[in-house]
Amino acid sequence: MFNLVIFGAPGSGKGTQSERLINEYGLHHISTGEVLRDHIARDTELGRIADSYISKGQLIPDDLMIRVLASVLDENPEKTSRGVIFDGFPRTIPQAEALKKMLEERGTQLDAVVGLEVPEEELVQRMIKRGHDTGRADDNLDTIKSRLDVYHKQTQPLRDHYIKEGAYHAIDGSGDTERIFADIKTALKK
Ligand code: AMP
Numbered sequence: 001m002f003n004l005v006i007f008g009a010p011g012s013g014k015g016t017q018s019e020r021l022i023n024e025y026g027l028h029h030i031s032t033g034e035v036l037r038d039h040i041a042r043d044t045e046l047g048r049i050a051d052s053y054i055s056k057g058q059l060i061p062d063d064l065m066i067r068v069l070a071s072v073l074d075e076n077p078e079k080t081s082r083g084v085i086f087d088g089f090p091r092t093i094p095q096a097e098a099l100k101k102m103l104e105e106r107g108t109q110l111d112a113v114v115g116l117e118v119p120e121e122e123l124v125q126r127m128i129k130r131g132h133d134t135g136r137a138d139d140n141l142d143t144i145k146s147r148l149d150v151y152h153k154q155t156q157p158l159r160d161h162y163i164k165e166g167a168y169h170a171i172d173g174s175g176d177t178e179r180i181f182a183d184i185k186t187a188l189k190k
Contacts, residue, residue, distance in 0.1 A: 008116035011123035057146025116173030
């Protein structure tokens with residue numbers, strides 16, 4: 001069993017690289033952004049709450065987000081038993097502490113954090129392109145700016161947290177997706 005956090009700013013390629021990791025290692029993928037977008041599409045109560053934050057580029061409050069993740073983890077015990085790629089979670093220090101506890105309570109642990117590091121200009125270009133290609137509502141310039149600001153203030157401190165824990169593998173996340181994936185595999189083999 002291997003549990004992995006794929007970490008990085010919005011637009012850093014977490015979803016793209018997660019898909020490759022699923023194919024290569026057969027891990028179960030949990031993207032909290034996708035979970036929330038699915039609730040918004042189904043117009044659930046959680047979806048309505050989530051939309052009020054996502055449309056402003058803000059984070060969903062920790063207590064709610066942690067409860068959502070715990071219920072997703074427990075929904076599919078047979079799928080999560082081989083290991084999970086956590087994509088977009090944790091995004092704050094309290095979420096990282098909650099994840100550690102949640103995994104311990106389920107008899108497992110976090111094995112690695114893969115950090116995709118991409119220059120800011122490339123992040124913005126990628127998200128604008130994704131907005132055009134997919135129509136994703138929060139990929140517009142105003143919301144992108146808020147999301148990057150939130151990332152620097154609330155999420156980036158986690159990088160130091162995981163470096164201190166010795167779990168963080170920095171990956172140059174700019175440019176060619178094949179090369180990025182090869183670098184991730186090399187880092188994980190260590
Ligand atoms: P993502 O698809 O990971 O870029 O997430 C899209 C949006 O969903 C974010 O901008 C947040 O508003 C919300 N979101 C996703 N994951 C989290 C999380 N772990 N904590 C708080 N908000 C989240």
